[in-house]
Amino acid sequence: MNDNNRNLILAIVASVVILIGFQYFYTPEPPPKQVEQARQSRSAAGGGGQGGSSLEPGQGYSPDLGGPGAEVPGGSRSREEILASTPRIAIDTPRVHGSVSLIGARIDDLTLKDYKVDLSADSPDIILLSPQGAPDAYFAQFAWGKLNTGGKGTTLPGDTTRWTPDSQTLTPDSPVVLQWENGDGLTFKIRLSIDDDYLFQVDQWIEATAGGAIAEGEIPQLRPYGLVRRHGTPEGTGLFVLHEGPLGVFRDSLDQDGTLDEISYSTLQDDGAIKVNSIGGWLGFTDKYWLTALIPQQDQNVDTRFLHEGGVGSDIYQVDLVNRGEAVGADGAYTTRLFAGAKVVNVIDRYQEDLGIIRFDRTIDWGWFYFLTRPIFGILDYFYGLIGNFGLSIILLTLCIKILFLPLAYKSYVSMSAMKNLQPEMVKLRERFGDDKQALNREMMALYKKEKVNPAAGCIPILLQIPVFFALYKVLLITIEMRHAPFFWWIRDLSAPDPTTILNLFGLLPYTVTPADLGPLQFISIGVLPIIMGGTMWLQMRVNPTPPDPVQARIFMLMPIFFTFLLAHFPAGLVVYWITNNTVSIAQQIFIQRRMKTRTARPSPAKT
Structure with missing residues (x-):
C-alpha cells in the first residue's frame, strides 16, 4: 500500500x-482558579463531607439545609396534596402557571405551558418547581439574616412564617407584595414581579411598623438572601458532552468578563460546600433544557455558596447568595432576580443584553466549539x-x-x-x-x-x-x-x-x-x-x-x-x-x- x-x-x-x-470521552473544563482555591481552602480547614454544608457559627444569613426528616414532617405527601393544603397566590403568565406558597414565601410551584413531557397527544406540561415535602422538591426562597455585629435579638421570618399578600394573582401586569410583622416593631416586605417569559424580580425591604417601638432610624441592619434548593439527584442524560448540575459565573472586579464554573453533583457530594465571593454574576442549577438561577445586581458584592447534604435515600442540594455590601435597613429595597424556565436562546440573550448579566448565554452549554456551534x-x-x-x-x-x-x-x-x-x-x-x-x-x-x-x-x-x-x-x-x-x-x-x-x-x-x-x-x-x-x-x-x-x-x-x-x-x-x-x-x-x-x-x- x-x-x-x-x-x-x-x-x-x-x-x-x-x-x-466524541460523545463518550469528552471531559468538562477544569474548574476556575478562584473556585478551586475555595475548595482547597475548605479542605485545608477540615471541611467537606456530609457535615460540610452546615453554617459556620454566627454567620446567620441563610438556613441550614437540614435533614430529609426535617424537610418532610410526618412523611412524604404528593405534590397535589401539598399544593391543596397550603395557602397560596396564583402565578399566571403567557409561558408559565403555578403558585407561591404564603408559608415561607417560597416560589415552589411552576409549570411550563409551552413544553410537554413527550410527543403523545395527552402528554402533561413540564413541571419545573415543586413544594417542600413533595418528592423531588425544588423551590426558591428569599428572606433575611442577621449581621454578626448587629441585629441580634431581632425576630426574622423563617420557613413557617405566614405572609400576607396584597393581591391573589401574580401576573406580568400585577406584582404582588408580601408582608409580615415580627411583633417587635418591624415589617418585612417582599415584592414579587414576573415578566412575560421566565424572569422573577424579588425586591426585599424592611419598614418600621406603624405605632411600633422601633423608629425608622433604629431599624437593624439585616442582610437579604436568596436560595434555590433541590431534593434528589436528577438522572440527567449521562452525556459527557453536556453539563447538567450546579453552575455559575463569578468575577473579582467589574472590569472582568467573569469565569464559568460547572460543578457536577458528585463533586458537590464530595466537597459538601463550595463558597465563592463575586461581583455580580449568577449561579443555579441547569438541566438539559431547563434552568433555575439566582441573579444579583451586577454591581453588588455577594457571597455565594453551593451546598450538599446527604440523607437516607435522599440528597439535598442548594445554591444561595447574600449581599456582602451595605446591609439593607430602611434605606430601600434590595433586588434579586430569579430565572426559572426553559433555556430559549433569544430569551437568554435578551436578558444578558438588557440587564447586563455577565455571560448569561453560557447557561446553554455551547461547549468548547462555541465559535462554531x-x-x-x-x-x-x-x-x-x-x-x-x-x-x-x-x-x-x-x-x-x-x-x-x-x-x-x-x-x-x-x-x-x-x-x-x-x-x-x-x-x-x-x-x-x-x-x-x-x-x-x-x-x-x-x-x-x-x-x-x-x-x-x-x-x-x-x-x-x-x-x-x-x-x-x-x-x-x-x-x-x-x-x-x-x-x-x-x-x-x-x-x-x-x-x-x-x-x-x-x-x-x-x-x-x-x-x-x-x-x-x-x-x-x-x-x-x-x-x-x-x-x-x-x-x-x-x-x-x-x-x-x-x-x-x-x-x-x-x-x-x-x-x-x-x-x-x-x-x-x-x-x-x-x-x-x-x-x-x-x-x-x-x-x-x-x-x-x-x-x-x-x-x-x-x-x-
Whole structure:
C-alpha cells in the first residue's frame, strides 16, 4: 500500500474514531482558579463531607439545609396534596402557571405551558418547581439574616412564617407584595414581579411598623438572601458532552468578563460546600433544557455558596447568595432576580443584553466549539424564521456549506484524478527502489511536486465535515428550539433518532420496538433515514474516481454500511444533514467530472 493510500485510510479511521468517541470521552473544563482555591481552602480547614454544608457559627444569613426528616414532617405527601393544603397566590403568565406558597414565601410551584413531557397527544406540561415535602422538591426562597455585629435579638421570618399578600394573582401586569410583622416593631416586605417569559424580580425591604417601638432610624441592619434548593439527584442524560448540575459565573472586579464554573453533583457530594465571593454574576442549577438561577445586581458584592447534604435515600442540594455590601435597613429595597424556565436562546440573550448579566448565554452549554456551534444555531434559527421548519433549515445550511467549499471539493477531485493517472509511474518507482523506503518516498515526493499533486487533498473534504458535524450535533443536543422540532412524515423530533425500525417493517406491523427493548442488540434497529443515508453515501462512492489500491477501494465500499449502523442512533437532524451532504456531493462530483471532460476534450492552441 503506498503512502498516499495509507494516509487516506488513517484519516478516515481517525475521523470515525473521533466521531464515535466524541460523545463518550469528552471531559468538562477544569474548574476556575478562584473556585478551586475555595475548595482547597475548605479542605485545608477540615471541611467537606456530609457535615460540610452546615453554617459556620454566627454567620446567620441563610438556613441550614437540614435533614430529609426535617424537610418532610410526618412523611412524604404528593405534590397535589401539598399544593391543596397550603395557602397560596396564583402565578399566571403567557409561558408559565403555578403558585407561591404564603408559608415561607417560597416560589415552589411552576409549570411550563409551552413544553410537554413527550410527543403523545395527552402528554402533561413540564413541571419545573415543586413544594417542600413533595418528592423531588425544588423551590426558591428569599428572606433575611442577621449581621454578626448587629441585629441580634431581632425576630426574622423563617420557613413557617405566614405572609400576607396584597393581591391573589401574580401576573406580568400585577406584582404582588408580601408582608409580615415580627411583633417587635418591624415589617418585612417582599415584592414579587414576573415578566412575560421566565424572569422573577424579588425586591426585599424592611419598614418600621406603624405605632411600633422601633423608629425608622433604629431599624437593624439585616442582610437579604436568596436560595434555590433541590431534593434528589436528577438522572440527567449521562452525556459527557453536556453539563447538567450546579453552575455559575463569578468575577473579582467589574472590569472582568467573569469565569464559568460547572460543578457536577458528585463533586458537590464530595466537597459538601463550595463558597465563592463575586461581583455580580449568577449561579443555579441547569438541566438539559431547563434552568433555575439566582441573579444579583451586577454591581453588588455577594457571597455565594453551593451546598450538599446527604440523607437516607435522599440528597439535598442548594445554591444561595447574600449581599456582602451595605446591609439593607430602611434605606430601600434590595433586588434579586430569579430565572426559572426553559433555556430559549433569544430569551437568554435578551436578558444578558438588557440587564447586563455577565455571560448569561453560557447557561446553554455551547461547549468548547462555541465559535462554531453558536453561528450554526444562528443560521438555522434565521432560516427557521423564513420557512418555519428546522429540518429544511438544516438542508439549507448544508447547501450553504457545500457552496462555500465547492472550490476545495473541485481541487480535491482533480487531485484524486491526478493521483490515479500517476499510478503507472508509482509502480515503476516501487519496482526500481524495492525495499529502499527512504529513497522511494523521496522519489514519490519529487513526482508529486513535479506533477503538482497534493496526496492529502482527497482527505480534506472528509476532515472538514467533522467539526461541522460535531457543532450541529451539539446544537441538536442542547437547544430547546430543536426539542420536539418536527420535519416531515414520521420524523416528529429532529433531536431524537429516527423512530422507525426494520424490526417492525418501518411501522407497517402493529407493534413498536425501541432500542431499549433490544438491549445489547439495539445496533440492529435501523430506521428509514439511516438507510437512505447509507444509499446516498454508496452512490457518492460510485461517482468518485475508483481508488487504484484494492485495499483502499474495499474500505471505501464498506464505509456506507458502517456509517448506516453508526448514525442509526444519532439525532435525526444529523442524518438529514448527512443525506443532504451526500446528495449535494454527488451533484458536485457529476458537475466537476463533466467540467474536466470538457476541458480535456477542448483542443489546445498549439495543437490547433
